[in-house]
Amino acid sequence: MVNVKTYANVLVFLALSATTVGCEDVPDSTLPGPYVPPPVKGEDGRKLIWEPEPGEAQCYDPCFSPDGKKVVVSYRYGYLKREADLAVLDLDTGELEVIVRGNCAKYPSWSPKGEWIAYQGDRESAPYIWVCRADGSENHRIDVKWGWGPRWAPDGYKIYFVAELNLREPLYAVYYSLEESKLEVLRKPGELEHRRVVPPRTGKKIGLALFDADNPYRDIVLAFINVDGTGFEVIWRANKGSGGIIDWSPDSKYILIWYGVLRSDQEGLWTYEVKTGVVRQLTMCPPETDFETIAGASWGPGGDIVFATKDGKLYLIKAPE
Numbered sequence: 001m002v003n004v005k006t007y008a009n010v011l012v013f014l015a016l017s018a019t020t021v022g023c024e025d026v027p028d029s030t031l032p033g034p035y036v037p038p039p040v041k042g043e044d045g046r047k048l049i050w051e052p053e054p055g056e057a058q059c060y061d062p063c064f065s066p067d068g069k070k071v072v073v074s075y076r077y078g079y080l081k082r083e084a085d086l087a088v089l090d091l092d093t094g095e096l097e098v099i100v101r102g103n104c105a106k107y108p109s110w111s112p113k114g115e116w117i118a119y120q121g122d123r124e125s126a127p128y129i130w131v132c133r134a135d136g137s138e139n140h141r142i143d144v145k146w147g148w149g150p151r152w153a154p155d156g157y158k159i160y161f162v163a164e165l166n167l168r169e170p171l172y173a174v175y176y177s178l179e180e181s182k183l184e185v186l187r188k189p190g191e192l193e194h195r196r197v198v199p200p201r202t203g204k205k206i207g208l209a210l211f212d213a214d215n216p217y218r219d220i221v222l223a224f225i226n227v228d229g230t231g232f233e234v235i236w237r238a239n240k241g242s243g244g245i246i247d248w249s250p251d252s253k254y255i256l257i258w259y260g261v262l263r264s265d266q267e268g269l270w271t272y273e274v275k276t277g278v279v280r281q282l283t284m285c286p287p288e289t290d291f292e293t294i295a296g297a298s299w300g301p302g303g304d305i306v307f308a309t310k311d312g313k314l315y316l317i318k319a320p321e
Contacts, residue, residue, distance in 0.1 A: 039268055044284040049306070050089055050096065050314040057085070058312020059096075061107050061296035065114050065134075068300045071314065072108040072117055079295055079310045086119060086136065089314065099136030107149045107296075110134075111156050118150040118159050129161055129176065142176055144183050153199045160186070160206070162194045173197040173208060173229075186229045192221055196244045199227070203252030205274070209244030220244055222257070222272070236272070247299045249319065256282075256305065258294050269297055269307060271320060280320050283307065 052058045059073040069091055075098060076084035086100035086108060104122035111117070114134060121130040121141070129147045132139035146164035148171070153160060157179050162171040165185070170193035173186040186197065192210035199206050210221040222236040222245055246269070247256040253274055260267030268283040282305070285292040293310035300306060304316050 039281055040284055041287055042284045043287070044282070044317060046283065046315040046317045048313060049091065049316050050094065052312045059087070059089070059314050060084075060308045060312065062089075062306045062308050062314055063108050063110055063296075063298040064300040064304075064306055065110050066112055066301060067114060068302045068304070071298070071306050072110060073308070073314070074106045074108065074119075074296075079293070079312075082122060086117070086132070088134070099134075100132055100139055103130065103139075105130075109150050109152045109159075111152045112154055113156060116152075118152055120148055120150060120161075129159060131159070131178075144174075144176060147174075149196050151198050154201055158199075160197045160199050162197055171195065187225060187232070195220075196246075198245050198248060198255070200252045201248045201250050203248070205252070207245040207248065207255050220259075222255075235277070246297050249299050250301050250303075254319070256297060256299050258297065260294075267292065267294060269294055269305070269317075282319065283317060 050059060057075050057077050059075055060079065061074040062071045064071055071089045071091065073087050073089060074084045075087035075096070082104050083102070084105045085098045085102065086105035087096050087098045089096045106120045106122070108117050108119040116131055117134060118129060118131050120127050126145050127148050129142040129144055129150045130139060131142065142159070144163060147161045148163070150159050150161040153175065158175045158177055160173070160175045163174045165172050165174070170189035172189055173194040174183055175186055176183050186206070187194065192212055194208060195211055196209040197206060204227055205224040206227055208223045208225060210223060212221065221234060224233045224235060225231055244258055245255050246258050248254070249256070254271045255274065257270045257272055258267070259270050268281065268285065271280045271282055283294070295308040295310050297305055297307035299319070303319050305319055306314060306316055308314055
């Protein structure tokens with residue numbers, strides 16, 4: 001990363017009113033990674049693609065299918081509710097179909113060929129990782145208790161997630177091999193606790209979101225490791241904020257970050273360019289809205305990003321060029 005020496009606040013508005021902050025334009029700091037200024041409010045070019053009817057369930061944790069034609073979601077009554085179905089939205093027809101009822105389905109992830117969906121299910125009062133066909137059939141549980149946030153590897157045979165392998169210990173970064181029906185530890189927790197593990201689409205780096213368990217502000221730490229678990233590299237300690245890596249771009253040149261600034265009324269989606277370290281604000285809190293909460297997002301194969309807000313609506317937005 002660039003060693004920062006000078007201070008300047010630079011706001012460069014891109015075609016979609018995205019804020020760009022270069023690493024060379026930030027305050028002196030001993031922490032790696034870019035400085036992120038307070039988010040800017042305004043129009044961001046988003047397109048509403050689905051909203052719940054009054055009194056009906058809402059969509060969260062959206063994930064694009066590999067062909068970009070469908071979005072799988074956690075379908076539940078309220079952002080913090082445990083009761084949740086697994087549903088699929090057809091982007092061509094606008095029809096939403098529930099494929100798995102109950103099971104407290106959250107954080108779904110589509111397999112690379114679109115045949116399977118992995119998700120976190122809490123039906124048995126503990127988070128397990130479940131897998132089903134794209135139509136909801138053959139729904140079954142992987143025998144790993146206390147697992148969160150599954151993400152499918154590009155080879156289609158591994159599912160990455162974080163897990164509590166030892167009671168009262170911080171969360172491990174792990175993967176489950178479907179070929180061998182075996183759990184493997186990718187990285188043990190140290191001073192930092194794993195909160196999300198995101199394998200690349202085409203590259204060789206895995207993205208990690210971690211927290212310092214002793215930090216009262218729960219500041220997010222973003223890091224890369226190699227696919228074999230070696231080479232831990234911190235790329236960003238967020239500035240008194242929280243959030244995490246959500247997804248890689250299809251070419252693995254960018255990562256999508258959810259970032260909420262504590263003691264502030266703003267949060268949203270940002271992109272981080274791996275080669276340059278440039279951070280761009282992607283979503284902006286609408287002018288007429290006091291506060292917006294992001295409830296999951298996914299980068300589609302065609303460059304669109306789908307995201308949900310706390311009121312259960314789904315939007316599409318174009319990633320910055």
